[in-house]
Amino acid sequence: MKRGRPPGSSAEATRQRLLLAAARYFSSAEYSEVSLQDIAAECGITGAAIYNHFSSKEELFASVAEHMMKVNGKAIQQAIADHTEWRSMLRAVLRLICKDTTGWFRFTLLVPAVQLKMMQKPEKFASLLTLRAVYVDCFRQIVDCAVAAGDLPQATSKAAAAELLLAFTFNGLGAVIAHRTSDEEVAELVHHAAILLGFAKQA
Incomplete structure (x- = not known):
């Protein structure tokens, strides 16, 4: 059977399917092990068509x-814009990740691969560095809100604290969530993360 663009699909729809399929492959295998042929086959097109x-x-x-x-960046911006208190802002981000509200937070193991590429080839991945900002x-x-509330010292290095919080959220929490399958387990992880970060009390 000849494969090509599925009947009734547009070039943009095919591109979106390729992105999603590639995300699954890149988040489950080493970069060198990912095959364009496999990604194309999953989307019902030939290797050449990709x-x-x-x-x-x-x-x-x-x-x-x-x-x-x-x-995901846009979702985070919108989530924190709805809050003025830092605990609520951070909890909103945790919920976004754990509930995978965009459909793109699920690829937690893709995050370290992206970070590695940005470090290895910053000139080729400059656009990603801009998005990371x-x-x-x-x-x-x-x-900033935590410092203003007096929950962090005024002398806190805000730049360093922001980087650490970002790393904890996406690398630490994300990697752990990747091994959980039920909503209950994920909800429990969010609660434990809140306790560790100091904005929730142990029951």
Whole structure:
């Protein structure tokens, strides 16, 4: 059976399917082990057809990372904008990640792969570094509110604190969530994270 673009689908719809399929592959295997042929096959197109959308595996990876960071970054910005107290802001971010409200928070193991690429080839992934700055700014706002509330010392390095909070949330919490399957387990993790961060009390 000849494969190509599925009947009735647009180029953009095919591209979106490729991004989602690639995200699953890149978050479950080493970069070098990911095959464009496998990604194309999952989307019902030929290996050659994938090059109509992406010129290389590196471009596909960068596109996946950029899409994920844009969608999730916007969600985080909107979530914290609804709150003025730092505990509520941080809890809103934790809930976004754990409930996977965008459909792109689920790829927790893709995050360290993206970070590695940004460090290895900053010139090729400059757009990702710019998007990462959006995340840092969100967590900087949370730290600013904590300092203003007197819950962190005035002498706190806000830049460093924002980076640490970002790392804890996406690397630490994300990696643990990746091994949980039930909503109950995830909800429990959010509660424990809140306790560790000092804005909830142990029952």
